[in-house]
Amino acid sequence: xxxxxxxxxLSLTEIQESxxxxxxxxxxxxxxxxxxxxxxxxxxxxxQVGTTPRERVWFRNKxxxxxxxxxxxxxxxxxxxxxxxxxxxxxxxxxxxxxxLRPNSSFIRYMLERGFDIFLLDWGTPAFEDAEMDLxxxxxxxxxxxxxxxxxxxxxxxxxxxxxxxxGTMSTIxxxxxxxxxxxxxxxxxxPIDFEKANxxxxxxxxxxxxxxxxxxxxxxxxxxxIDYGTKMLKPFxxxxxxxxxxxxxxxxxxxxxxxLAMNKWINDGIPMAGETFRRWVIDFYRNNKLVKGxxxxxxxxxNLNNLTCSLLSIIADRDHLVPPDMSSTLVDMIxxxxxxxxxxxxxxxxxxxxxxxxxxxxxxxxxxxxxxxA
Numbered sequence: 001x002x003x004x005x006x007x008x009x010l011s012l013t014e015i016q017e018s019x020x021x022x023x024x025x026x027x028x029x030x031x032x033x034x035x036x037x038x039x040x041x042x043x044x045x046x047x048q049v050g051t052t053p054r055e056r057v058w059f060r061n062k063x064x065x066x067x068x069x070x071x072x073x074x075x076x077x078x079x080x081x082x083x084x085x086x087x088x089x090x091x092x093x094x095x096x097x098x099x100x101l102r103p104n105s106s107f108i109r110y111m112l113e114r115g116f117d118i119f120l121l122d123w124g125t126p127a128f129e130d131a132e133m134d135l136x137x138x139x140x141x142x143x144x145x146x147x148x149x150x151x152x153x154x155x156x157x158x159x160x161x162x163x164x165x166x167x168g169t170m171s172t173i174x175x176x177x178x179x180x181x182x183x184x185x186x187x188x189x190x191x192p193i194d195f196e197k198a199n200x201x202x203x204x205x206x207x208x209x210x211x212x213x214x215x216x217x218x219x220x221x222x223x224x225x226x227i228d229y230g231t232k233m234l235k236p237f238x239x240x241x242x243x244x245x246x247x248x249x250x251x252x253x254x255x256x257x258x259x260x261l262a263m264n265k266w267i268n269d270g271i272p273m274a275g276e277t278f279r280r281w282v283i284d285f286y287r288n289n290k291l292v293k294g295x296x297x298x299x300x301x302x303x304n305l306n307n308l309t310c311s312l313l314s315i316i317a318d319r320d321h322l323v324p325p326d327m328s329s330t331l332v333d334m335i336x337x338x339x340x341x342x343x344x345x346x347x348x349x350x351x352x353x354x355x356x357x358x359x360x361x362x363x364x365x366x367x368x369x370x371x372x373x374x375a
Contacts (some may be wrong), residue, residue, distance in 0.1 A: 040083070047261040050097035052109045054120075058149040062124030066144045068100075068152065071088055071113050083156045083374040084184060085117040085150055089143065091166035092123055092277065093227050095269050099164070101354050102262050107363055114367045116374070117154060122147045126274045131220035133274040135170070135281065136298035144176050144181075160185035160370060164353065166325065169193065172305070172331070177298060179307040185373050187366060188314045190323045190349050194330035195289045199321060205286045212282045216275040224270035234321055263354065294331060308335035313369050314342045315362065317352040341369070 058065040088108075090096035099120070100108040111118055121143065126133065151157060161183035163171030168191025172343075175182045195202065211328060215222070232239040243264075250256040290296035296303040314332060316325045325344065332342045345352060345361050352362050 008020050010201055010344070025230045027029070045263050049102065049262050049265060050100045051103055052100045052106055057119075058146060060142060060145060062126055062130065063142050063146075064122045064124060065149055066120045066122060068108050068118040070109070083116055083370075084121055084155045084156050084160060086111065086122040086160045086162060086370065086374075087147065087150055087169035087183075088118065089161065089163045089171045090120070090123070091164065092138070092269055093166065093224070093273055095266065095271060096120055096122055098266050098350065098354050101266065102259070105259070105262070105347065105354055105358075107353055107358065110359065110363045111367060114371070116367070117149050119146075123271070125271050126221060128220055131174065131275045135173075135278040137370050138277070139170055139174050139177065140298055143170070144178070158184045160187065160374060162187040162189070162366075163191060164178055164189040165349070166192065168328075169285075169291070170233065171300070172308070173223050173303050175294070175310060176303045177306045178252070179309070182308070182310045185313070186308070187370070187372060188312070188328070188331070189362075190320050190328060191314065191331070192285075192315055192323045192327045194292045195285045196292070197324060197326035197330070198286060199324055200228070202286055202346065205282050206232070207287065210282070212279055213240070216279045220275050222273040222275060222278045224272045227273060228268070228270045231322065256280040263350075268344040278285070305331065305334045306336055309337050311339040311373055312337050312341065313366070314340075315365065316344045317349055318344050319347060320348040320352075339373075 044329055047156045052068050054066040054068045056064050057067050088096070088099065090099070095316055100106045100156070108118055108120070123138070123142075147159060150159060161171050161175065163169070163186075168188040171183075171186060172188065172191060172193065175186055192198065205212070221341065247260050250260070288295070291303065291305065294304070312332070312335065314328060316328045317323075318325055329342065332340050343365060345365070346355060347355055347361065352358060
């Protein structure tokens, strides 16, 4: 045991100053916590998300195709850009601004700054008149038309396609169903492919526990709150308790509060799902795993994963509880692509694209991979 020498002892004044500084720091934190708590309701309603400038260049029904640009680049919006364009496809049940959450947490802004021409297909919010829209409508009508408009605008025939979550499944299906018109590059983020390796959803959605026909025939449109409840119940304590305990503990940190508010807005900003799409998603994918086992057809067109020959980058999050890693890892062994890469990063399903580590892990990984294939 080492004992401090007398000349190393703190003086009474230094001890008092140390305790005083710690006390005042706690007082300051307490003041910030109180002020932020009082302002929380107002901040919830005013939090800004999806702020990167964009132009709607095409629409069909509720869906819109957007082209993004930097604030100082608006004059070049209509001009052809040097690299082949990148089209982003997101899921049907959440809004895509998770990819452009805040100015300092925006994958889209980052890719623009790296020189890419970014388009995003926003599915919009389906209403009761869209109840009979099927997955094949999105994959065989909306995506091809959006690609056609992007080609017309950019003057380039080649393109890259990025699909995140369910958007990754849809992007994979599109490419497999169009062997003669595939993207040059296909990027998949946490894409559910092998549904036999899904999480608790597979059990909940089995026929003996869940009557999907009764639900779809009765409601037509599947409410966003119902879908949201199902996903949150995969981790009920974390979603309904821990999330708010974390906020309480960090109320003094303005930056944390702003980030929490933006993320919380996105989490609770869900989208209803067209009934027929939901029915097919449950029966063809979760119950029968047709994309992997075979037998998935869209308007008579067989979807065969072996048809995929484009360059592939599949990125998996090792702590993903919505799309477990094994749901995505099957794909690389089922396609014919010679240029295919699978990369596992340390993150969760949402954190991989919008967490603190995304700017150093996921974003540069995608940009560097695309730069080599987008000349």
